[in-house]
Amino acid sequence: MTVFFGLVLLVLACAVVLLFAMLGELASRVPTQDQTPSKQVEPIENAKLGAEPLEWPAELAHVPARDASVVLVLSSSCASCEKIAAQVPAALDRGVDLTVVVSCGIRERGEDFAKRHGFHRTHTYIDHGGTWSTQKFGVDSSPAALLFRRGRLQTALLFWDLDSVLAAVGRVDNEIQEVS
Amino acid sequence: MIVNAGLLLVNSLAAAVLLLAGLAKLVSPEHLRRALVELGARSALGTGGAVRAVALAECAAAGVLAVRPAWWLGSVLVGALGLSFALLGLVGAVRGSQEPCGCFGRPAGRPLGRVSVLTGFGLLATVAVNVWSGATPYEPAAGPLGAALALLVLCLVTNRSWVVPLVRPLLTSRARTNP
Numbered sequence: 214m215t216v217f218f219g220l221v222l223l224v225l226a227c228a229v230v231l232l233f234a235m236l237g238e239l240a241s242r243v244p245t246q247d248q249t250p251s252k253q254v255e256p257i258e259n260a261k262l263g264a265e266p267l268e269w270p271a272e273l274a275h276v277p278a279r280d281a282s283v284v285l286v287l288s289s290s291c292a293s294c295e296k297i298a299a300q301v302p303a304a305l306d307r308g309v310d311l312t313v314v315v316s317c318g319i320r321e322r323g324e325d326f327a328k329r330h331g332f333h334r335t336h337t338y339i340d341h342g343g344t345w346s347t348q349k350f351g352v353d354s355s356p357a358a359l360l361f362r363r364g365r366l367q368t369a370l371l372f373w374d375l376d377s378v379l380a381a382v383g384r385v386d387n388e389i390q391e392v393s
Numbered sequence: 394m395i396v397n398a399g400l401l402l403v404n405s406l407a408a409a410v411l412l413l414a415g416l417a418k419l420v421s422p423e424h425l426r427r428a429l430v431e432l433g434a435r436s437a438l439g440t441g442g443a444v445r446a447v448a449l450a451e452c453a454a455a456g457v458l459a460v461r462p463a464w465w466l467g468s469v470l471v472g473a474l475g476l477s478f479a480l481l482g483l484v485g486a487v488r489g490s491q492e493p494c495g496c497f498g499r500p501a502g503r504p505l506g507r508v509s510v511l512t513g514f515g516l517l518a519t520v521a522v523n524v525w526s527g528a529t530p531y532e533p534a535a536g537p538l539g540a541a542l543a544l545l546v547l548c549l550v551t552n553r554s555w556v557v558p559l560v561r562p563l564l565t566s567r568a569r570t571n572p
Contacts, residue, residue: 215532215534216533216534216537218534218538219534219535219536219537219538219541220460220537222537222538222541223459223537223538223540223541223544225541226412226540226541226542226544226545226548227412227416227544229544229545229548230412230413230416230417230544230548231416231419231420233548233551233552233555234416234417234419234420234421235420236552236555237417237420237421237552238420238421241421
């Protein structure tokens with residue numbers, strides 16, 4: 214019995230070590246704060262490109278009506294999203310047309326996130342639990358930028374720098390226009 | 394009695410070192426793989442699968458040290474691992490390896506070098522002590538318990554850069570509430 218207890222304790226200790234090892238691996242993948250934000254832009258693999266929902270939340274009713282719209286999906290609980298959100302007011306000042314979807318676990322937290330970053334200046338939808346962006350477009354990562362043409366999802370990109378993703382979205386939009 | 398306790402301590406420490414190294418490699422074999430490639434390892438050795446196989450061997454060797462330290466097959470396994478640690482460390486030190494080996498779960502840790510050599514010699518010494526003592530002179534339950542305790546202590550020491558900032562605020566606030 215004591216041997217069994219010892220083995221159980223050893224397994225528990227191994228679990229603790231595994232947790233620390235995973236923490237170390239995660240920490241090695243997160244860029245340090247002094248690093249400039251990555252210009253990298255990655256397509257979201259599970260995104261439902263071509264999806265065209267019939268119903269839209271009132272805050273996003275303008276998206277299917279416009280030729281092209283860029284929607285940013287930001288989570289109230291992700292560190293990168295905080296940095297991106299801080300860049301949004303400057304982009305709005307430059308006249309960039311942006312719509313923001315705030316994905317949040319608690320609605321009040323999402324509303325506070327939107328208020329802190331001055332999203333009242335643009336169309337903002339609070340996506341409680343990230344349900345809308347996940348179910349309609351398969352977007353479960355953030356920060357994400359979605360390009361719509363007349364309400365149809367054309368591209369979904371994961372990004373770490375707002376200017377980089379806006380440039381990438383602009384390139385995609387130009388390509389779509391040339392093809393059509 | 395002192396000899397028994399000493400042997401238990403040595404075996405527990407060696408098992409903990411092997412488990413810490415093996416489990417860390419199972420989670421992220423990439424660091425050691427890169428370090429091996431830097432040292433000119435052949436393509437078959439410089440793969441994630443090969444590193445994970447070594448990690449499994451380390452965990453198995455640790456299990457043997459904790460449960461049946463006097464078993465000859467376990468001694469051979471621990472001895473082979475100790476020898477390979479020492480040799481890799483020696484090669485790393487001679488060639489001036491720069492790539493962190495991710496040893497003990499620390500991605501930003503040291504490259505293969507003197508510490509690896511010392512760890513290797515430590516494991517070889519453990520095998521020698523066990524062979525010299527013959528049968529295991531302590532309670533069978535003491536092995537796993539000692540290894541678990543040593544593993545937890547070693548884990549806290551190697552990860553102190555994360556543990557201390559988490560614990561310090563708790564201690565400070567407790568000191569404030571209990572003047």
